[in-house]
Amino acid sequence: MPLAENRKRARSDAEKKARKAAILAAAxxxxxxxxxxxxxxxxxxxxxxxxxxxxxLYVRSKEELFxxxxxxxxxxxxxxxxSEADAANLLEVMARAPQEVPLFLPLLARLMSVIDxxxxxxxxxxxxxxxxxxGARVGEVIANLTGAPHEEARDAASVLMLAMQGAAQSDxxxxxxxxxxxxxxxxxxxxxxxxxxxxxxxxxxxxxxxQNATAA
Amino acid sequence: MPLAENRKRARSDAEKKARKAAILAAAxxxxxxxxxxxxxxxxxxxxxxxxxxxxxLYVRSKEELFxxxxxxxxxxxxxxxxSEADAANLLEVMARAPQEVPLFLPLLARLMSVIDxxxxxxxxxxxxxxxxxxGARVGEVIANLTGAPHEEARDAASVLMLAMQGAAQSDxxxxxxxxxxxxxxxxxxxxxxxxxxxxxxxxxxxxxxxQNATAA
DNA sequence: ATGGATAAATGACCTTGGGTCGGATATAAT
DNA sequence: ATTATATCCGACCCAAGGTCATTTATCCAT
Numbered sequence: 001m002p003l004a005e006n007r008k009r010a011r012s013d014a015e016k017k018a019r020k021a022a023i024l025a026a027a028x029x030x031x032x033x034x035x036x037x038x039x040x041x042x043x044x045x046x047x048x049x050x051x052x053x054x055x056x057l058y059v060r061s062k063e064e065l066f067x068x069x070x071x072x073x074x075x076x077x078x079x080x081x082x083s084e085a086d087a088a089n090l091l092e093v094m095a096r097a098p099q100e101v102p103l104f105l106p107l108l109a110r111l112m113s114v115i116d117x118x119x120x121x122x123x124x125x126x127x128x129x130x131x132x133x134x135g136a137r138v139g140e141v142i143a144n145l146t147g148a149p150h151e152e153a154r155d156a157a158s159v160l161m162l163a164m165q166g167a168a169q170s171d172x173x174x175x176x177x178x179x180x181x182x183x184x185x186x187x188x189x190x191x192x193x194x195x196x197x198x199x200x201x202x203x204x205x206x207x208x209x210x211q212n213a214t215a216a
Numbered sequence: 217m218p219l220a221e222n223r224k225r226a227r228s229d230a231e232k233k234a235r236k237a238a239i240l241a242a243a244x245x246x247x248x249x250x251x252x253x254x255x256x257x258x259x260x261x262x263x264x265x266x267x268x269x270x271x272x273l274y275v276r277s278k279e280e281l282f283x284x285x286x287x288x289x290x291x292x293x294x295x296x297x298x299s300e301a302d303a304a305n306l307l308e309v310m311a312r313a314p315q316e317v318p319l320f321l322p323l324l325a326r327l328m329s330v331i332d333x334x335x336x337x338x339x340x341x342x343x344x345x346x347x348x349x350x351g352a353r354v355g356e357v358i359a360n361l362t363g364a365p366h367e368e369a370r371d372a373a374s375v376l377m378l379a380m381q382g383a384a385q386s387d388x389x390x391x392x393x394x395x396x397x398x399x400x401x402x403x404x405x406x407x408x409x410x411x412x413x414x415x416x417x418x419x420x421x422x423x424x425x426x427q428n429a430t431a432a
Numbered sequence: 433a434t435g436g437a438t439a440a441a442t443g444a445c446c447t448t449g450g451g452t453c454g455g456a457t458a459t460a461a462t
Numbered sequence: 463a464t465t466a467t468a469t470c471c472g473a474c475c476c477a478a479g480g481t482c483a484t485t486t487a488t489c490c491a492t
Binding site for chain 2: 188
Binding site for chain 3: 007008009011040041042052053056061062
């Protein structure tokens with residue numbers, strides 16, 4: 001429901017924002033229903049009730065669309081971590097939250113290898129600035145809750161991000177329909193799931209920060 | 217130089233293997249010259265001196281081609297680690313070797329999100345088996361050189377692989393021409409280089425294994 | 433040497449899908 | 463009402479991955 005009853009065009013900024021939001025919502029719905037590979041700009045325009053030409057008035061490219069979805073998801077994740085984590089449950093929250101924000105992991109896994117080449121410079125740089133800021137906020141949380149020195153906490157946060165990116169990619173293959181996997185590979189595929197691999201990374205990377213805090 | 221002087225067709229298995237090797241070599245050359253995005257199957261056929269139809273007799277899809285390149289690179293990496301690493305330089309070798317095997321990092325960064333959807337089942341499963349085996353060999357090296365308990369070493373190796381995948385992705389954006397990066401983002405881009413991020417991960421993840429070995 | 437039989441090689445062709453553009457028209461301004 | 467503006471539309475363009483009927487190099491039996 002992007003526009004009011006009798007209106008056929010978005011002229012005010014508010015209406016335009018609503019259109020863009022409707023497009024993002026339609027994209028999310030398509031991804032949920034047909035998976036990422038099922039998302040085409042033709043079909044997305046149809047689902048969002050606009051023509052392809054109009055779609056491209058609101059989104060400069062397919063990757064820019066996905067980037068917008070990812071930014072939203074990342075923001076959700078950071079807010080969630082900030083609000084849920086405390087000194088007692090930090091490891092558990094860090095391991096769980098990424099899976100619980102819809103689309104965060106599949107977007108993280110797919111996006112980084114394409115945005116730099118398919119997104120125009122200015123929107124890309126703007127997005128990077130926002131994303132770096134969000135990353136820094138996670139670093140803050142880790143530093144505050146572990147009590148570790150800031151530099152050490154920042155290093156650990158950086159390494160944790162690497163592991164998260166890797167785990168997100170790893171998770172992609174684990175999503176395959178088990179019925180199509182040969183028996184001997186089933187355990188290996190299952191072991192690639194984010195939920196199976198990432199918690200160990202969190203423990204290994206963040207665990208030592210707690211001890212070092214008391215030592216220092 | 218895939219075939220002998222007066223021969224125009226590959227009939228023996230040896231000749232076919234030579235053709236395939238020539239195709240892979242041409243692909244590597246193209247990647248080196250024009251980057252990954254510059255590789256098209258049309259151009260690759262031209263460079264390898266065959267028609268497109270013939271190219272597809274030797275390679276089932278573009279992704280299968282890249283997968284073959286990646287397997288070669290991964291094998292190189294593992295052999296390199298096995299032969300160079302000792303108890304004294306393990307961390308340094310693990311941090312350095314991935315960058316020194318040509319194409320390993322950019323392939324690792326790009327491949328995982330597409331092979332599961334664009335490679336036929338049988339070649340994919342065969343490749344996964346070989347890749348899992350190679351991964352296990354790295355785990356062995358880590359276990360042997362650190363003296364850590366096997367389970368602990370395997371967990372650490374697994375987490376290190378995640379970080380490596382993440383760092384490979386991270387490195388992609390760092391490859392951007394610095395001249396096109398706004399000043400305020402230059403430090404952030406530079407900090408995403410593999411060489412800047414991965415060594416810390418190696419230290420954090422593998423370092424503790426040495427201490428635990430004496431403790432246990 | 434000769435004549436099929438086999439299968440490697442070819443390139444025109446197909447399909448898909450991201451992205452564009454000039455004309456049509458809803459909305460706002462006067 | 464008239465005009466100006468900018469949204470909207472969808473037919474169109476093009477790149478690129480992948481296919482297939484046909485051609486022909488090579489092999490082998492005679």
